[in-house]
Amino acid sequence: MEGASSASIRWALLCTLLCLSLSLSHCNVTYDGRSLIIDGHRRILFSGSIHYPRSTPQMWEGLVRKAKDGGLDVIDTYVFWNVHEPSPGNYNFEGRYDVVRFIKTVRDAGMYVHLRIGPYICGEWNFGGFPVWLKFVPGISFRTDNEPFKLAMKKFTQKIVQMMKVEHLFQSQGGPIILSQIENEYEPVKKIFGEAGKAYMNWVANIAVGMGTGVPWVMCKEDDAPDPVINTCNGFYCDYFSPNKPYKPTMWTEAWTGWFTDFGGPLYKRPVEDLAFSVARFIQKGGSFVNYYMYHGGTNFGRTAGGPFIITSYDYDAPIDEYGLIRQPKYGHLKDLHSAMKLCERALLNANPVVEPLGNYEQAHVFSSTSGGCAAFLSNYRTNSNVRVTFRNRHYDLPPWSISILPDCVNEAFNTAKVS
Ligand SMILES: *[C@@H]1O[C@H](CO)[C@@H](O)[C@H](O)[C@H]1NC(C)=O
Numbered sequence: 001m002e003g004a005s006s007a008s009i010r011w012a013l014l015c016t017l018l019c020l021s022l023s024l025s026h027c028n029v030t031y032d033g034r035s036l037i038i039d040g041h042r043r044i045l046f047s048g049s050i051h052y053p054r055s056t057p058q059m060w061e062g063l064v065r066k067a068k069d070g071g072l073d074v075i076d077t078y079v080f081w082n083v084h085e086p087s088p089g090n091y092n093f094e095g096r097y098d099v100v101r102f103i104k105t106v107r108d109a110g111m112y113v114h115l116r117i118g119p120y121i122c123g124e125w126n127f128g129g130f131p132v133w134l135k136f137v138p139g140i141s142f143r144t145d146n147e148p149f150k151l152a153m154k155k156f157t158q159k160i161v162q163m164m165k166v167e168h169l170f171q172s173q174g175g176p177i178i179l180s181q182i183e184n185e186y187e188p189v190k191k192i193f194g195e196a197g198k199a200y201m202n203w204v205a206n207i208a209v210g211m212g213t214g215v216p217w218v219m220c221k222e223d224d225a226p227d228p229v230i231n232t233c234n235g236f237y238c239d240y241f242s243p244n245k246p247y248k249p250t251m252w253t254e255a256w257t258g259w260f261t262d263f264g265g266p267l268y269k270r271p272v273e274d275l276a277f278s279v280a281r282f283i284q285k286g287g288s289f290v291n292y293y294m295y296h297g298g299t300n301f302g303r304t305a306g307g308p309f310i311i312t313s314y315d316y317d318a319p320i321d322e323y324g325l326i327r328q329p330k331y332g333h334l335k336d337l338h339s340a341m342k343l344c345e346r347a348l349l350n351a352n353p354v355v356e357p358l359g360n361y362e363q364a365h366v367f368s369s370t371s372g373g374c375a376a377f378l379s380n381y382r383t384n385s386n387v388r389v390t391f392r393n394r395h396y397d398l399p400p401w402s403i404s405i406l407p408d409c410v411n412e413a414f415n416t417a418k419v420s
Contacts, residue, residue: 035288047074048295071338172214258317343407347375
């Protein structure tokens with residue numbers, strides 16, 4: 001009897017371990033004040049926006065592979081309501097609009113997805129992604145505490161979430177989606193609507209969380225995003241940004257790589273030195289998620305360009321150009337930045353930065369712990385002069401407006417202004 005009972009205890013233990021390891025591979029994504037937590041691990045994540053209707057399905061695999069080779073972990077896309085529901089209840093998920101195929105392409109490359117459902121998305125897309133028929137729903141008023149609007153937007157959001165669940169695409173089901181967005185840059189709109197705006201924002205957060213996806217929701221540019229929704233930053237720089245609660249991670253959902261173009265307007269360029277500087281500055285302050293908007297901008301096909309007067313090219317001066325070709329030095333310099341950051345990941349995730357002044361316009365941010373080792377960021381905020389700084393008895397030359405990354409607190413692996 002003795003032997004049998006210990007065997008059955010061993011058997012029960014084995015079962016428990018098996019179930020544990022099975023459920024571990026289907027974990028909910030959670031977060032703390034430092035970062036998202038995937039499979040029980042905190043992560044520093046680099047992400048890039050690639051909008052599936054702005055390229056062709058034949059291009060998707062190549063674009064995603066280039067993004068992965070460029071050091072990205074995540075692909076971010078909006079969901080484009082007006083192409084999916086051209087008339088009420090008639091859906092289209094074919095060809096360029098095959099969002100499930102796009103997400104599976106990302107999954108098959110071994111990457112994650114941030115699904116920004118909106119379903120108001122702005123995005124320089126016609127009518128901000130709203131179907132035109134929505135305007136003719138009796139009594140409707142967009143993006144506020146209005147029953148006809150709430151009914152339509154909830155129905156579409158639920159439809160998309162349900163499609164993802166059926167295909168097992170959420171990380172909690174073993175799929176690639178680690179994050180979702182509801183609404184888009186609502187803060188300024190909320191102010192216009194006053195109390196009705198606040199009520200709508202809370203309602204929106206509630207229905208999103210209530211869908212039980214097992215992955216966190218974000219609201220970008222919405223200072224009051226209610227728990228557990230995470231408020232996130234969009235901009236050219238986000239190092240000033242902190243989330244509205246200390247137990248939420250610091251996330252940058254749109255790091256603008258360039259800008260869109262109006263008819264007759266200039267083609268904007270953003271130097272990669274400045275972009276890399278802004279990213280390093282965000283991470284050294286404690287940021288843990290950066291999404292490049294856009295990583296591949298692509299093309300506004302047909303009449304999808306938003307208004308007024310956005311041109312068909314949505315190139316955005318992105319690291320991958322409109323035609324799917326690598327744009328240098330932007331792509332390569334960011335790739336080097338990501339490699340250097342990954343060398344720092346353990347240090348970044350195991351310590352809070354200690355800031356040491358190195359001069360009037362120079363600083364060191366040092367992440368040091370016994371469990372994570374040491375990584376340092378040396379910054380020169382002067383806009384037009386080189387400086388030589390001394391850090392732990394060694395000299396480092398920092399070009400103007402630059403940050404050097406030292407993954408071991410000694411050797412410079414990367415400087416944001418030194419493009420090779
Ligand atoms: C995962 O998330 C779902 C949906 O939010 C929830 O119902 C479930 O309890 C969570 N599971 C765990 C283990 O936390």
